[in-house]
Amino acid sequence: MESAHLKLHKNPFYPVTAETYGAYAVLIVAGLILSVGIIGNVSLMCIVCHNYYMRSISNSLLANLALWDFVVVFFCLPLVVFHELTKDWLLGEFSCRIIPYLEVASLGVxxxxxxALCIDRFRAANNVQNYYEMIENWVSTTAKLAVIWIGALLLALPELLIRQLVTEETDPPEVTTPCERCVIRISTDLPDTLYVLGLTYNGARLWWYFGCYFCLPTLFTIFSSLATAHKIRKAERNSVRGSKKQIQLESQMNCAVVALAILYGFCVIPENICNILSTYMAAGIPRRTLEILKLVSQLMLFCKSAVTPVLLFCLCQPFTRCHSRLQSDCRCCLAPSHNAPD
Incomplete structure (x- = not known):
C-alpha cells in the first residue's frame, strides 16, 4: 500500500507526444523572458544607481519598478514553469500562496x-522653462518609494488568505504522482476575522482587480499625459533656444510613460479575461483550457516585467546613451554626464 505513494513524476519531454511540443514552447518562452528580464532590469538599476545625474525622481521610480520586476521574474517565473511542466509545486503550499501574492503586489507597484510618474511628468512640464530637475535627497525619495511598496504589499495581502493546495489523482492513477492544484478556497481553520475578510475579498476580487489594477492606471495615465502634452506644447511656443533640448527630453519621457501604460494594459488584459471566465463561465469551459489561459496570463505579466526596461532603452535618449556605454564598459555611468537627467 505504501508503494502507491511512491509514484514517479511524468517526464514532460519524453516520450514525445502533442504535450511535449507545448512543454518545449513554454520552456523556450520562459527562458527568453527570464534572460531579457534579468539583463534589462539589472542594467536599468545599474544606470540609475551609478550616475548621479540620472537620479531624478522619475528615474528613481523606474529603478524601483525594475527592482520589483527583477524579483518577480527571477523568483516566480521558474516556479510557475516548474509547476506547468511537472504539475507539482516545488515549495508546496508556500509557493501556491506566495506566487499569486507577489504577482498581485507587482501589479500594485x-x-x-x-x-507617480504621471504626476512628476506634469510637474516637470509645468516647470520646463526653469530647467526642472528633481534630484531629491535620499530621505524624500525613500519615503515615496516606501509608500508605493507598502501600499502594494498591503493591498495584496488578502491573496494569501484565499489560496489552498489540493491534490487530485491523475488518470490513470498508477502512471504519475497525484496532480497538485492551487485553487481559490478559503480555509475554515482561519480566525473568524480573517475568514470574513477572505470571503469579502473573494467576492469583490474580480471588480477590484479590474478597477484598481487596470482602469486606474490606464485612465489616470491617459488624462495626465494629455495634460502634460498640452503643457509641453505651450512651453514649445514660448521656448528659447536653451530650453528646446530639455523640452524635447520631457516630450520623450511623456511618450515613454504612455508606452509603459499601454504595455501594462495589454499584458493585464489576459488576466482580467481569465478572472471573468473563471467566475462566470467556469462550468462550461474545460479545466485544461482555463489552466492554459491562466498560464498565458502569468507569462504576459512576466513579459511586462521583461519588456519594460527595453522600452525605456528604446524611447529615452539618456537611457539609450548610457546603456550603449554599459555594453562596452559596465562602469560607464560612474563618470558624470552633464546631459539632462531625464
Whole structure:
C-alpha cells in the first residue's frame, strides 16, 4: 500500500507526444523572458544607481519598478514553469500562496509607479522653462518609494488568505504522482476575522482587480499625459533656444510613460479575461483550457516585467546613451554626464 505513494513524476519531454511540443514552447518562452528580464532590469538599476545625474525622481521610480520586476521574474517565473511542466509545486503550499501574492503586489507597484510618474511628468512640464530637475535627497525619495511598496504589499495581502493546495489523482492513477492544484478556497481553520475578510475579498476580487489594477492606471495615465502634452506644447511656443533640448527630453519621457501604460494594459488584459471566465463561465469551459489561459496570463505579466526596461532603452535618449556605454564598459555611468537627467 505504501508503494502507491511512491509514484514517479511524468517526464514532460519524453516520450514525445502533442504535450511535449507545448512543454518545449513554454520552456523556450520562459527562458527568453527570464534572460531579457534579468539583463534589462539589472542594467536599468545599474544606470540609475551609478550616475548621479540620472537620479531624478522619475528615474528613481523606474529603478524601483525594475527592482520589483527583477524579483518577480527571477523568483516566480521558474516556479510557475516548474509547476506547468511537472504539475507539482516545488515549495508546496508556500509557493501556491506566495506566487499569486507577489504577482498581485507587482501589479500594485506598477499601478502606483505609473501614477507617480504621471504626476512628476506634469510637474516637470509645468516647470520646463526653469530647467526642472528633481534630484531629491535620499530621505524624500525613500519615503515615496516606501509608500508605493507598502501600499502594494498591503493591498495584496488578502491573496494569501484565499489560496489552498489540493491534490487530485491523475488518470490513470498508477502512471504519475497525484496532480497538485492551487485553487481559490478559503480555509475554515482561519480566525473568524480573517475568514470574513477572505470571503469579502473573494467576492469583490474580480471588480477590484479590474478597477484598481487596470482602469486606474490606464485612465489616470491617459488624462495626465494629455495634460502634460498640452503643457509641453505651450512651453514649445514660448521656448528659447536653451530650453528646446530639455523640452524635447520631457516630450520623450511623456511618450515613454504612455508606452509603459499601454504595455501594462495589454499584458493585464489576459488576466482580467481569465478572472471573468473563471467566475462566470467556469462550468462550461474545460479545466485544461482555463489552466492554459491562466498560464498565458502569468507569462504576459512576466513579459511586462521583461519588456519594460527595453522600452525605456528604446524611447529615452539618456537611457539609450548610457546603456550603449554599459555594453562596452559596465562602469560607464560612474563618470558624470552633464546631459539632462531625464
Amino acid at each position: 506598477t499601478t502606483f509607479t505609473l501614477c
